[in-house]
Amino acid sequence: MELKLSKQDEGFRDEVRAFIADYYPPEMRVPNPETDLTKEQSLLWHRILYKKGWIAPLWPKEYGGPGWSITQRFIWEQETSRAGTLPPLAFGVTMVGPVIYTYGNDRQKKRFLPGILSGDDWWCQGYSEPGSGSDLASVRTKAVRDGDHYVVNGHKTWTTLAQHADWIFCLVRTDPAAKAQAGISFLLIDMKTPGLTVRPIITIDGSHEINDVFLEDVRVPAENLIGEENKGWTYAKFLLGNERTSMAGIGRSTRYLNRLKKIVSAEIGEDDAALDEFVKDIARVELDVLALEATELRVIAQMSRGINPGPAASLFKIRGTEIFQRITDLTHRAIGTYGLAIREHPASDNMFMPGPEYGHTASEKYLNARKLSIYGGSNEIQRNIIAKAVLGL
Amino acid sequence: MDIEFSDEQVQLRNSIQRLLQDKYGFDERTRIVRSDQGWSRKHWDSFAELGLLAAPLSEDFGGLGEGPLATMIIMQEFGRNLVVEPFFETVVLAGGLLEHAGSNAQRQAFLPEIAAGNATWALAWAEAGSRYDLNSIATTARRSGDEYLLSGAKAAVIGAPWANNLIVSARTAGDRRDSGGVSLFIVDRQSAGLHLQSFKTIDGRRAAEIVLRDVRVPSDQLLGPEGEGLDILEACRDRAIAALCAEAVGAMTELNSATLKYSKTRKQFGVQLGTFQVLQHRMVDMFIALEESISLAQHLNLSLAAGEPHSSKLASGTKSKVGEAARFIAEQSVQLHGGMGMSDELNVGHYFKRIAAINIQFGDPTHHLMRYARMN
Numbered sequence: 001m002e003l004k005l006s007k008q009d010e011g012f013r014d015e016v017r018a019f020i021a022d023y024y025p026p027e028m029r030v031p032n033p034e035t036d037l038t039k040e041q042s043l044l045w046h047r048i049l050y051k052k053g054w055i056a057p058l059w060p061k062e063y064g065g066p067g068w069s070i071t072q073r074f075i076w077e078q079e080t081s082r083a084g085t086l087p088p089l090a091f092g093v094t095m096v097g098p099v100i101y102t103y104g105n106d107r108q109k110k111r112f113l114p115g116i117l118s119g120d121d122w123w124c125q126g127y128s129e130p131g132s133g134s135d136l137a138s139v140r141t142k143a144v145r146d147g148d149h150y151v152v153n154g155h156k157t158w159t160t161l162a163q164h165a166d167w168i169f170c171l172v173r174t175d176p177a178a179k180a181q182a183g184i185s186f187l188l189i190d191m192k193t194p195g196l197t198v199r200p201i202i203t204i205d206g207s208h209e210i211n212d213v214f215l216e217d218v219r220v221p222a223e224n225l226i227g228e229e230n231k232g233w234t235y236a237k238f239l240l241g242n243e244r245t246s247m248a249g250i251g252r253s254t255r256y257l258n259r260l261k262k263i264v265s266a267e268i269g270e271d272d273a274a275l276d277e278f279v280k281d282i283a284r285v286e287l288d289v290l291a292l293e294a295t296e297l298r299v300i301a302q303m304s305r306g307i308n309p310g311p312a313a314s315l316f317k318i319r320g321t322e323i324f325q326r327i328t329d330l331t332h333r334a335i336g337t338y339g340l341a342i343r344e345h346p347a348s349d350n351m352f353m354p355g356p357e358y359g360h361t362a363s364e365k366y367l368n369a370r371k372l373s374i375y376g377g378s379n380e381i382q383r384n385i386i387a388k389a390v391l392g393l
Numbered sequence: 394m395d396i397e398f399s400d401e402q403v404q405l406r407n408s409i410q411r412l413l414q415d416k417y418g419f420d421e422r423t424r425i426v427r428s429d430q431g432w433s434r435k436h437w438d439s440f441a442e443l444g445l446l447a448a449p450l451s452e453d454f455g456g457l458g459e460g461p462l463a464t465m466i467i468m469q470e471f472g473r474n475l476v477v478e479p480f481f482e483t484v485v486l487a488g489g490l491l492e493h494a495g496s497n498a499q500r501q502a503f504l505p506e507i508a509a510g511n512a513t514w515a516l517a518w519a520e521a522g523s524r525y526d527l528n529s530i531a532t533t534a535r536r537s538g539d540e541y542l543l544s545g546a547k548a549a550v551i552g553a554p555w556a557n558n559l560i561v562s563a564r565t566a567g568d569r570r571d572s573g574g575v576s577l578f579i580v581d582r583q584s585a586g587l588h589l590q591s592f593k594t595i596d597g598r599r600a601a602e603i604v605l606r607d608v609r610v611p612s613d614q615l616l617g618p619e620g621e622g623l624d625i626l627e628a629c630r631d632r633a634i635a636a637l638c639a640e641a642v643g644a645m646t647e648l649n650s651a652t653l654k655y656s657k658t659r660k661q662f663g664v665q666l667g668t669f670q671v672l673q674h675r676m677v678d679m680f681i682a683l684e685e686s687i688s689l690a691q692h693l694n695l696s697l698a699a700g701e702p703h704s705s706k707l708a709s710g711t712k713s714k715v716g717e718a719a720r721f722i723a724e725q726s727v728q729l730h731g732g733m734g735m736s737d738e739l740n741v742g743h744y745f746k747r748i749a750a751i752n753i754q755f756g757d758p759t760h761h762l763m764r765y766a767r768m769n
Contacts, residue, residue, distance in 0.1 A: 128732065131659075131660075133731045134661065138662075157732065201738075202737040203735045204727075204745065204746065210735075268524065269524075273764070274759045332749075333757055337523075337524070337549045338549060340594045340600060340750055341593070341594060342594065344593060354590070355549075363749075367746070370727050371732075371735050373728055374732060374734070
């Protein structure tokens with residue numbers, strides 16, 4: 001589905017297409033970019049976009065954004081995901097960056113924004129804790145003021161790519177007496193600070209994406225507090241809104257769906273009774289994608305008229321993740337017998353994988369995609385949000 | 394229709410449970426899966442000692458003659474404990490094929506060895522491009538004097554890297570998709586011209602791609618009549634499905650009880666997870682899915698034990714229905730465990746992966762749904 005584009009926007013779209021075709025690093029086209037790239041490899045595209053001035057489409061111009069219209073941002077989103085480029089890591093540019101330029105002071109903006117834009121600082125997110133799950137406000141990690149420092153003790157978990165990170169933004173409890181959301185603060189912590197350790201968590205697909213982060217008497221300069229003490233929940237919610245809007249994933253789903261169609265026609269013969277079932281299943285998912293894309297376009301149009309999309313983000317998160325899970329499930333089924341095989345991590349070309357290449361990541365993607373309906377606020381929680389905020393139940 | 398188990402059967406189940414509880418905990422299982430070998434000879438020997446490898450096999454050849462219901466009991470307990478040792482491949486598949494289609498000499502030569510735990514086997518039926526059709530075979534067997542020469546390639550043969558012997562399907566006549574002309578051969582895994590490329594499976598086992606280049610097989614190692622292998626394989630698949638569904642039921646039982654326990658202890662937003670009605674209903678649906686699966690798995694195993702003529706249609710129906718139920722339970726168990734469900738350290742994800750593999754072995758739920766729909 002295409003937006004009706006003006007001549008000018010069409011020109012922009014063509015420019016974006018040409019730029020991706022010319023500059024997207026071929027070494028980033030590996031079987032599974034999310035798990036197979038080294039830190040430096042995964043930063044290649046980030047640095048190219050930084051040089052071009054396109055790294056932070058959502059940022060205001062004064063902080064280093066490109067000054068795009070909502071339509072231009074959408075075109076960018078669509079073109080990059082259709083081309084299958086690995087998006088720059090969200091934790092810096094999409095998440096903590098906007099918190100810093102919205103709620104941080106001038107010194108913090110100067111200190112942190114350049115490193116986020118250039119990719120020199122790799123950020124990770126210290127929200128979840130053991131036992132907290134989707135109930136983020138149950139933060140137990142404590143920060144106690146000691147002179148011009150906070151002393152932080154606690155345990156963060158499911159921390160994505162913390163093994164590469166230079167900085168972590170953390171929710172910490174600064175007022176133990178206050179109720180749930182009230183006593184939370186938003187703190188930026190240098191990963192090299194003594195007392196901070198990272199332990200890998202291997203997930204069911206065999207990859208190392210997430211980690212435990214332990215904080216033991218970690219001394220953090222008080223100047224790394226964002227905004228006001230005990231107001232961290234406001235900033236955290238602001239950030240989560242940004243996280244969820246990007247979860248519709250139309251471009252990615254469209255790409256994987258096209259791939260699935262090719263796999264099905266290669267794997268399943270005309271005389272196989274299962275073919276009809278696959279054809280129907282694929283058509284259903286395709287319609288799901290179409291409906292979500294149309295909804296996204298409708299919301300974009302509303303936003304450009306100044307209407308607040310409200311909890312639309314929850315709808316995108318629910319349907320976007322369900323659709324992608326379904327596609328990875330169907331792809332794994334389509335591979336047939338070779339769906340029994342799974343790559344070992346860290347991935348290497350020397351490791352033998354049987355069957356056609358297009359099937360080599362089917363098992364790990366199916367397994368890995370199970371996380372989508374859990375993280376970023378489980379889909380059950382998203383439904384609760386809509387029930388409460390939209391339906392008034 | 395609930396099976397009333399005999400005292401012997403109850404005893405069999407109790408003794409397996411004791412053995413696995415004592416010796417085959419999740420940590421031990423993890424250690425075995427991560428070892429270079431990928432399975433444990435020590436545990437295999439203890440299974441043999443307990444009589445598990447002999448239980449379903451005929452008393453005339455070293456077995457205990459307890460039939461499909463013993464297989465069901467064993468597979469269910471193995472499913473609950475995620476046992477990786479090749480009981481299914483060796484006893485259910487190869488043992489069953491030898492018993493039902495083997496010559497007396499072959500039974501005499503191989504079944505007592507299987508029952509005693511001295512040999513492991515694997516069945517090589519699938520090929521690249523055959524999908525789930527037993528008769529889609531390009532591998533050929535050419536008669537030459539008193540031997541056959543086997544050439545071709547077999548795909549994703551589970552347990553092959555561990556096996557002493559293979560049973561290989563090959564064409565002695567006909568074209569790739571013909572139902573006639575399929576023959577089965579007993580092949581020594583060390584045979585000249587037989588090459589294995591091993592890989593790990595999604596559920597922590599080992600499998601191999603097998604290439605055969607003029608592998609010489611003595612003609613007395615033909616299993617069953619020449620050209621009539623498809624019927625033999627189809628009956629083998631029915632038994633395989635009955636065993637795999639019993640194993641799936643074991644895994645589903647553990648997932649449901651782990652998820653229920655978690656939802657009663659885990660607190661979120663100040664209350665137990667289990668107090669959320671949306672999760673209560675989910676777990677009720679998981680309970681129903683398990684009850685239906687237990688019923689169908691028992692029904693199929695009873696039908697096989699009684700030698701019912703329509704077992705094959707029932708087998709496909711059961712594979713489809715239990716497969717979908719198992720997938721639902723597995724996915725929801727991960728979901729309800731939240732981030733913990735994604736962690737390799739928790740057993741939940743490993744049940745999930747075993748169920749994913751079961752759903753592929755001998756045909757996925759869609760394949761069997763369509764087969765069921767088209768059978769009379």
